[in-house]
Amino acid sequence: MTKKLLEMRSITKEFPGVKALDNVNITVNEGEIHAVVGENGAGKSTLMNVLSGVYPYGSYSGDVFFDGQLCRHQGIKDSERLGIVIIHQELALVPYLSIGENMFLGNEQQRRGRIDWHKTHQKAEEYMRIVGLQENPHTLVKDISVGKQQLIEIAKALAKNVRLLILDEPTSSLNESDSKNVLDLLLRLQEQGVTSIIISHKLNEISYCADRITILRDGSTVETLDNQSAEIPEERIVKGMVGREMTERYPTRSRKVQDEIALEVKDFTVYHELFPDRKVVDNVSLKLHKGEVVGIYGLIGAGRSELALSIFGQAYGTKASGKIYKDGVLLELNSVPDAIRANIAYVTEDRKGSGLILSNSIVHNITLPRMDFVSQGMRIDKDLERKTADHYRESLDIKTPSVGQLVENLSGGNQQKVLLGKWIFSQPDVLLLDEPTRGVDVGAKYEIYQIINELVEEGKSALFISSELTEILGMCDRIYVMNQGRIIGEFLAEEATQEIIMNRIMQDSKGEIGA
Amino acid sequence: MRTEKVMGSGQKKESLAAEVRSLFVSNIRDYAMYIALAVIFLIFTITTKGLFISSRNLINLVNQTGYVAVLAIGMTLILIIKHIDLSIGFVAGFLGAVAAILLSNGWNVWLVIPTVLACGVLVGVYQGFLVTKIQVPAFVTTLAGMFMFRGLLSMVTAGTGTIIVRDRVFLQLSNGYIPDLPWGANFDFHLLTMLVGIGLVAAMIFSQVRHRQSLIRYQFKTNSPTIFAVKQVALSVIIMVITWIMASYRGIPWTAVIVTVVLLIYNFVLTKTRFGRHVYAIGGNAEAAELSGIKVNRVTFLVFSSMGLMAALAGMLYTSRLASATPTAGLGFELDAIASSYIGGVSVGGGVGRVTNTIIGALVIMSLTNGMNLLGVDISFQYVVKGAIFVLAVAFDITTRKRAKA
Numbered sequence A: 001m002t003k004k005l006l007e008m009r010s011i012t013k014e015f016p017g018v019k020a021l022d023n024v025n026i027t028v029n030e031g032e033i034h035a036v037v038g039e040n041g042a043g044k045s046t047l048m049n050v051l052s053g054v055y056p057y058g059s060y061s062g063d064v065f066f067d068g069q070l071c072r073h074q075g076i077k078d079s080e081r082l083g084i085v086i087i088h089q090e091l092a093l094v095p096y097l098s099i100g101e102n103m104f105l106g107n108e109q110q111r112r113g114r115i116d117w118h119k120t121h122q123k124a125e126e127y128m129r130i131v132g133l134q135e136n137p138h139t140l141v142k143d144i145s146v147g148k149q150q151l152i153e154i155a156k157a158l159a160k161n162v163r164l165l166i167l168d169e170p171t172s173s174l175n176e177s178d179s180k181n182v183l184d185l186l187l188r189l190q191e192q193g194v195t196s197i198i199i200s201h202k203l204n205e206i207s208y209c210a211d212r213i214t215i216l217r218d219g220s221t222v223e224t225l226d227n228q229s230a231e232i233p234e235e236r237i238v239k240g241m242v243g244r245e246m247t248e249r250y251p252t253r254s255r256k257v258q259d260e261i262a263l264e265v266k267d268f269t270v271y272h273e274l275f276p277d278r279k280v281v282d283n284v285s286l287k288l289h290k291g292e293v294v295g296i297y298g299l300i301g302a303g304r305s306e307l308a309l310s311i312f313g314q315a316y317g318t319k320a321s322g323k324i325y326k327d328g329v330l331l332e333l334n335s336v337p338d339a340i341r342a343n344i345a346y347v348t349e350d351r352k353g354s355g356l357i358l359s360n361s362i363v364h365n366i367t368l369p370r371m372d373f374v375s376q377g378m379r380i381d382k383d384l385e386r387k388t389a390d391h392y393r394e395s396l397d398i399k400t401p402s403v404g405q406l407v408e409n410l411s412g413g414n415q416q417k418v419l420l421g422k423w424i425f426s427q428p429d430v431l432l433l434d435e436p437t438r439g440v441d442v443g444a445k446y447e448i449y450q451i452i453n454e455l456v457e458e459g460k461s462a463l464f465i466s467s468e469l470t471e472i473l474g475m476c477d478r479i480y481v482m483n484q485g486r487i488i489g490e491f492l493a494e495e496a497t498q499e500i501i502m503n504r505i506m507q508d509s510k511g512e513i514g515a
Numbered sequence B: 001m002r003t004e005k006v007m008g009s010g011q012k013k014e015s016l017a018a019e020v021r022s023l024f025v026s027n028i029r030d031y032a033m034y035i036a037l038a039v040i041f042l043i044f045t046i047t048t049k050g051l052f053i054s055s056r057n058l059i060n061l062v063n064q065t066g067y068v069a070v071l072a073i074g075m076t077l078i079l080i081i082k083h084i085d086l087s088i089g090f091v092a093g094f095l096g097a098v099a100a101i102l103l104s105n106g107w108n109v110w111l112v113i114p115t116v117l118a119c120g121v122l123v124g125v126y127q128g129f130l131v132t133k134i135q136v137p138a139f140v141t142t143l144a145g146m147f148m149f150r151g152l153l154s155m156v157t158a159g160t161g162t163i164i165v166r167d168r169v170f171l172q173l174s175n176g177y178i179p180d181l182p183w184g185a186n187f188d189f190h191l192l193t194m195l196v197g198i199g200l201v202a203a204m205i206f207s208q209v210r211h212r213q214s215l216i217r218y219q220f221k222t223n224s225p226t227i228f229a230v231k232q233v234a235l236s237v238i239i240m241v242i243t244w245i246m247a248s249y250r251g252i253p254w255t256a257v258i259v260t261v262v263l264l265i266y267n268f269v270l271t272k273t274r275f276g277r278h279v280y281a282i283g284g285n286a287e288a289a290e291l292s293g294i295k296v297n298r299v300t301f302l303v304f305s306s307m308g309l310m311a312a313l314a315g316m317l318y319t320s321r322l323a324s325a326t327p328t329a330g331l332g333f334e335l336d337a338i339a340s341s342y343i344g345g346v347s348v349g350g351g352v353g354r355v356t357n358t359i360i361g362a363l364v365i366m367s368l369t370n371g372m373n374l375l376g377v378d379i380s381f382q383y384v385v386k387g388a389i390f391v392l393a394v395a396f397d398i399t400t401r402k403r404a405k406a
């Protein structure tokens, strides 16, 4: 016998110029894992923000019933009192506080007005056991991996006596094994009676764990599918999301890799920023041909981003040594402006932290790296600037009423497209792409792949860093495998498979190579 | 295809009443400032039985606002990039005294002004160096500066006490008016002032229309033609009223000219140049700015240098106004400047703010000072009122910004 835990009836929510939700209906049964999917900007996060009280009662129309009762949340505290806990798209842990402190932030374990540290840490350990983490509760959050941080977010939610757990793209910055950890935890919690709503663009995860799937498109509910009795094929979900069949996940490139080398990195070594005797990039040499997409795969902490950043004008690390040649010429790249002038672009993996200026408009973000392209002398040509930005809004299909919109008002995936647009605008010959499709929906991923293809077909080249091995295998001509700062293998696309790559990493971690 | 639907709902025709309401809701932050200014004017006009809005007092208010406005403009940039400068009050006081000393030593005024401005830049360079190269937090650097320049001010005024300034040109800075055209004598108002006012209205309407056309071309959100027209008419009326007040008195004060020039330059730099864009980018997200190829340290350094320059200018305006340099000149200026910026809409979180609004903020603060002086309110009580208004303004700012997100 199923009981409705949550019912949201004809929810409509408007922002100035945008109707984010238009008469959305959704019901969630007690004890199920309910997935919400849809394209970027479909309104998934907005719907969850309505549910959790981020947007208070009265700022939207429609009714929310939880456990049969009409909700009038004024803020997130009200929904938490009912046991509705949301884990937002971007992690919200405080890096310089310990695991224990983070877990009870805003929910401190007090005794007579003072924080009871003994109890805090004891309870923190208890909840960490539930989520399957073995860490010291005194460890600072910044010192543990993102995968573990996500588990701590969940533990933090559990500590609030959660009945309905909402996870907005919990796995977007995790690799496959960490993601699976999170999903298995959800399944275990389900057995203990926790209901959850999960939002994800990784459809294999949805098929894996969801009981029912609600699809949103353009702010409206399209359908709710039952994934329990028979597993829904991914293609079926995609069709509901984008409104048409999508057979291919990776577009094909028509032109071949050229023989000329675009970028060559030789004997590159970089040391840690804070611990100058720790090597983060260890004697790396690599080549990018013109018209080539080269993948770098490695587990988190392998040093991939650090490598890309240090190529990008030593934006990371200290005591960098080694040589960089572009088109056969030795480059001196001592700063980011040097690298940009040499037509190298780096698309960061952390769009909010180091990619975008959220409080600025789309136009201002896109033109930032090469404002000289849209200026005459000192003065910015605003007409030209807007026209340029508008071009990227169209070609990248950034969903917004105008390029004057502030980036903070865009959905996560659309922000990612702005980030990409910004660096394509800088007219690079070499693109260093660090997780370029993070948080992007399937349809838009395809479009981004196509844009990358177009660029390399023009003779540019791309270094493609990703934690999704399938994506690397689908997009790259050649793949480097990295582990602990070293390149431990190089494969052509034809010969690479998941097993071969994962085996190489395992062997290396065990220290068998070279033994 | 997908965007069309969003745009359809975004650009749909709203009724006028609905538009006014939504305009009000989304700009409540800006309007609140104007409403506050209007309320202050109203209250003081009533309590002083009209004395407050007499031409004489309004001109006085303009001259009084001058030095704060200049400081606040410099401070706006500092606050946008998430720094602070506590030293400017005594830097201004000290440099004002330096100007007085040089003048009384017989220096030519046209040599004194650039020299003192250069000294201001040097102070900014010194503080900017500490903040960017040595990474001493701005709070610490400028708190130390506040003490040092307070001490220096006491030292240079120690022998003589107050230093009187007699140079005619220098005194004009804060007490003089622009000359009239030769034909002006035929009118019973200041002709040049009227012409400038009319020219200003024409220029404003011209640039607003062009701006609007460009916005429409790229589907930016714009007001309906009615609202746009009403806004233009209202602004024109305000400008003409102010012009008339000045024209029927003695013309435009030199202070107003100086502040306007400074304002126009800073506004141009912030909104139309790459440097301005860099300032906002750094305030919004310094790490992302750095990774976009912006030299964060260089921009920060320049912003501090500009602050020094403004402090020097403000110091001279103040000295000119009092016709003397005093040992306590500059006390509390930093609070007025910071309050003006925040009241004018600079975000406490950085990255947001406009110098044109900062000027309104400065007017709010100085109307308070002016009105309370007219009423003979005790100076100690004035501090309490100003402090309270300051903190209220920031609290209001933070809550409206939060609300705007929902």
Ligand SMILES: Nc1ncnc2c1ncn2[C@@H]1O[C@H](COP(=O)(O)OP(=O)(O)OP(=O)(O)O)[C@@H](O)[C@H]1O
Residues within 6 Å of the ligand: A015, A016, A018, A019, A020, A038, A039, A040, A041, A042, A043, A044, A045, A046, A047, A089, A399, A400, A408, A409, A410, A411, A412, A413, A414, A439, A441, B405, B406
């Ligand atoms: N504060 C805001 N102001 C204006 N528009 C907003 C605001 N927040 C969201 N929107 C708009 O509402 C729509 C829905 O956004 P939402 O964040 O819910 O999308 P989403 O489905 O979560 O997308 P993603 O998969 O990219 O995270 C988007 O078009 C977005 O631009």
Ligand SMILES: [Mg+2]
Residues within 6 Å of the ligand: A044, A045, A046, A089, A168, A411, A412, A413
């Ligand atoms: Mg979202």
